[in-house]
Amino acid sequence: MKGKTKISIDYARCGESGRVDPRTCGICLRVCGPAVFLLHQPLGAVEENPYKPRQWRVTAVHLSLCTRCMKCVELCPEKAVTVTW
Amino acid sequence: MCELCMKHGAGGKWYLNARHYSNEIVEKYNLRDFLMEQYTNFEQMQVRPVMGFNGVGLGYRVRIPIIGRIIKGFAERMLTSTNPPTNPFRAEGHIGQVVPLEDAVAILEHCAAEPIIEKNCMCRFMSRGIEEACCINFGVMSEIIDKLPRFIPEKEKYHLTRREAVERITAHNKKGYIGTIWFGPFPYINNLCSCASPECAGIRPRVDYGIKSIFKAEYVIEAHADKCTGCRACISLCQFGALSWSWTLKRVIVDQEKCYGCGVCRHACKHGALSLIPRDSFPGFDGEY
Numbered sequence: 001m002k003g004k005t006k007i008s009i010d011y012a013r014c015g016e017s018g019r020v021d022p023r024t025c026g027i028c029l030r031v032c033g034p035a036v037f038l039l040h041q042p043l044g045a046v047e048e049n050p051y052k053p054r055q056w057r058v059t060a061v062h063l064s065l066c067t068r069c070m071k072c073v074e075l076c077p078e079k080a081v082t083v084t085w
Numbered sequence: 086m087c088e089l090c091m092k093h094g095a096g097g098k099w100y101l102n103a104r105h106y107s108n109e110i111v112e113k114y115n116l117r118d119f120l121m122e123q124y125t126n127f128e129q130m131q132v133r134p135v136m137g138f139n140g141v142g143l144g145y146r147v148r149i150p151i152i153g154r155i156i157k158g159f160a161e162r163m164l165t166s167t168n169p170p171t172n173p174f175r176a177e178g179h180i181g182q183v184v185p186l187e188d189a190v191a192i193l194e195h196c197a198a199e200p201i202i203e204k205n206c207m208c209r210f211m212s213r214g215i216e217e218a219c220c221i222n223f224g225v226m227s228e229i230i231d232k233l234p235r236f237i238p239e240k241e242k243y244h245l246t247r248r249e250a251v252e253r254i255t256a257h258n259k260k261g262y263i264g265t266i267w268f269g270p271f272p273y274i275n276n277l278c279s280c281a282s283p284e285c286a287g288i289r290p291r292v293d294y295g296i297k298s299i300f301k302a303e304y305v306i307e308a309h310a311d312k313c314t315g316c317r318a319c320i321s322l323c324q325f326g327a328l329s330w331s332w333t334l335k336r337v338i339v340d341q342e343k344c345y346g347c348g349v350c351r352h353a354c355k356h357g358a359l360s361l362i363p364r365d366s367f368p369g370f371d372g373e374y
Contacts, residue, residue: 004145026214035212035283040128050125052234061131064144065283065293 003085005068007036007060013080016042016055020078023056028072028081034065037072086365087300087374089182092167093272098303100184100266101191105274106198111225114169116273120229122173124236128211131286133174135163147294160296170270178271181278181287182374183302185348185361186255189264189277193250197277198224201250202243204236212284218243219257219279221250226275254279261322263288263347265299282324292325300374302346304361308339312358319350319359341367 014020022029022039029037038061041047045055060066072081089099099105111117126133131140138146138156147153166178184192193201201223205216218238222230227244230236237243245253254277258264262279265287269276282288290296306327313336320328320337327343328350330336337358351359364370 004142023214029212029214037212038128038131039211039214040132041126043129043133051232059132059141061141062144062289062293063142064148 001068005063005066005083005085007063007066007072007081007083009058009060010078010080010082011057013078014076015057016045018078018080020080021056022058025077027075027077028058031071031075033069034062034067036060036062036066038062087182087303088165089180089300090303098188100182100188100274101196103196105268105272106196106224108198108224110273114270114273116170116270117225117229119170119173119270120226120275121232124207124229124233126174127207130174130176135175143290144294147296157294157296160290160298164296164298165271167271179267179269179287180271180298180300181265181267181276182300183345183347184264184266184277185302185304185346186258186264187348188303189254189258189266190251192266192277193221193247193254196274197221197247197250200224200227201245201247202227202230203238203241203245203250203253204230204243205238206278206284207236208278208286209281209284210235211286219253219262221245221254221277221279222275223277224273224275226269258349259352261324261349261352263324263345263349301344301364302348302361303364303374304346304348305341305344305364305367305370306339306346306348306350306359307362308337309358309360310334310336312356313337314356314358316355318353318355322350322353324349341370 037058041053047053093099095102164180170177203218204220206220209215209217257279265278265280267276290298325343327340331338348361
């Protein structure tokens with residue numbers, strides 16, 4: 001595949017400060033065949049109870065495996081995912 | 086025998102060396118605090134920078150000539166590190182190997198330290214958002230997981246007796262999940278996982294990026310030409326694409342170069358055509374794990 005794929009997620013719409021908790025939605029995580037996305041706690045997040053974190057966000061980590069099928073862009077209920085190359 | 090067995094096996098397989106499961110190691114390296122810190126922040130490991138690099142876009146980086154090889158070498162050195170673990174935010178000394186069901190059962194029956202638990206797989210959770218209890222932990226790991234609610238399965242009983250643990254690992258293996266055993270961190274063994282590709286964060290670097298993050302099993306699969314009836318049931322269970330159907334021969338053929346030796350395909354064969362043979366007995370693969 002030519003070029004490098006870039007996937008950005010708008011954390012104002014999805015994530016620890018957005019309206020949607022990626023743990024309950026998780027559509028992008030499950031629709032992606034090669035499992036490009038990662039569900040994780042934001043780095044440096046301050047938690048009330050660090051053993052039971054409440055803040056979660058999604059990051060596209062395995063970018064080289066993305067096939068640019070655009071299913072994540074189409075199915076995201078918050079339109080928070082953009083794929084460019 | 087693989088590199089790990091040569092160095093840490095005491096004459097046998099490294100994962101059947103009971104010394105690696107003992108609480109003495111935990112006290113010696115103060116692993117209680119290390120593991121608590123590591124598992125509290127486990128999902129961040131891939132996005133946290135290590136020496137200025139994080140895992141985002143790693144696939145592109147390892148393809149760069151020369152620099153890619155340096156990154157691979159650095160990652161492998163970190164994973165196979167035998168120094169006392171210092172940084173819980175890195176996968177230091179977290180190297181594993183594929184184990185077939187027989188060896189997994191031997192680990193649980195003879196080596197694993199009490200208490201034994203089955204926790205939610207963190208790899209499936211962080212890459213798919215799905216909680217599935219299929220990761221067996223023992224020793225100090227069990228005490229740590231007790232404090233981390235997101236790893237505790239809601240529906241099933243998670244503190245297991247030795248016999249229950251054997252039953253669970255057998256059930257997972259029959260489903261087609263790959264048994265893997267992990268140093269976490271070296272020299273302590275506390276994880277017996279039932280992995281699935283591409284979700285598994287341990288198998289993925291090797292399959293997708295060529296970083297040796299997991300060793301192949303001490304075995305390879307062999308298909309007996311006379312016993313194979315051509316039902317092709319085994320092919321769907323292989324997660325590494327090592328089994329294929331030969332239209333010419335009208336039977337299943339094995340690409341032993343791709344085989345990890347997990348042996349899950351055997352559960353699909355009703356005719357006993359698939360069996361595991363030691364990897365050593367293949368002169369071509371001696372030393373390749």
